[in-house]
Amino acid sequence: GPGGLTRERAQMEVRDVHYSHYGRMCPIETPEGPNIGLINSLSSYARVNEFGFIETPYRKVDLDTNSITDQIDYLTADEEDSYVVAQANSRLDENGRFLDDEVVCRFRGNNTVMAKEKMDYMDVSPKQVVSAATACIPFLENDDSNRALMGANMQPFLENDDSNRALMGANMQ
Structure with a gap:
């Protein structure tokens, strides 16, 4: 304006x-x-939520069992500042518990390493x-x-038919 x-x-x-x-x-x-x-x-x-704020999804960590749940919470940037968020590629066991005692995470915009018991959320995907x-x-x-x-601005076309499947892809097709 x-x-x-x-x-x-x-x-x-x-x-x-x-x-x-x-x-x-x-x-x-x-x-x-x-x-x-x-x-x-x-x-x-x-x-974009009903108030016009942009939200991103995170998987909730059950603080009692220290395991990742199936619950997905969408958080705004100011809400995220209150939580410790583990990276999506953190190693988990078959029950969704962190395998490593210390986990690479983010807190208030800083990348750091914290004890697995401190995790509140986990990214849903590296993408x-x-x-x-x-x-x-x-x-x-x-x-x-x-x-x-330059690659992002090329806006790659995504095929709809499966007749000529690519041998290699970027996992978003």
């Missing part, structure tokens, strides 16, 4: 990725050029950080960030 942010006046602080974007806004898929960082895409599992288009990039974790940006 009038007097608001323009792409000519937008500084780096506005364009940069903030920790509260985790699982809500894709850190990779943004246009190249003057709009970089100003136009963003929702992450794969993000949704929840990125958009659907970005998740289709094979071996994304090994890509240079500029290359990933």
Whole structure:
């Protein structure tokens, strides 16, 4: 609106990725050029709640048994700040309990390692950080960030028929 942010006046602080974007806004898929960082895409599992806040899903940890439950809670960024969230690739046993005594997790935007008893939630998927288009990039974790940006902006087409199945995919098809 009038007097608001323009792409000519937008500084780096506005364009940069903030920790509260985790699982809500894709850190990779943004246009190249003057709009970089100003136009963003929702992450794969993000949704907008009835108040207009972006939420991302987490698996609830049962604090009595220290095991992951099937309960999925959608949290806003300010709600997430109150909880310790384990990564989606944390090792679990067949009962959903953490195998390692210390777990890599996030708390208030900081990546850290804490005792498994401190976990409140767990990410639902490693793909929840990125958009659907970005998740289709094979071996994304090994890509240079500029290359990933270009790949995400190519908007890969997803086939509907199974007659010519690909031999390799990115697990989002």
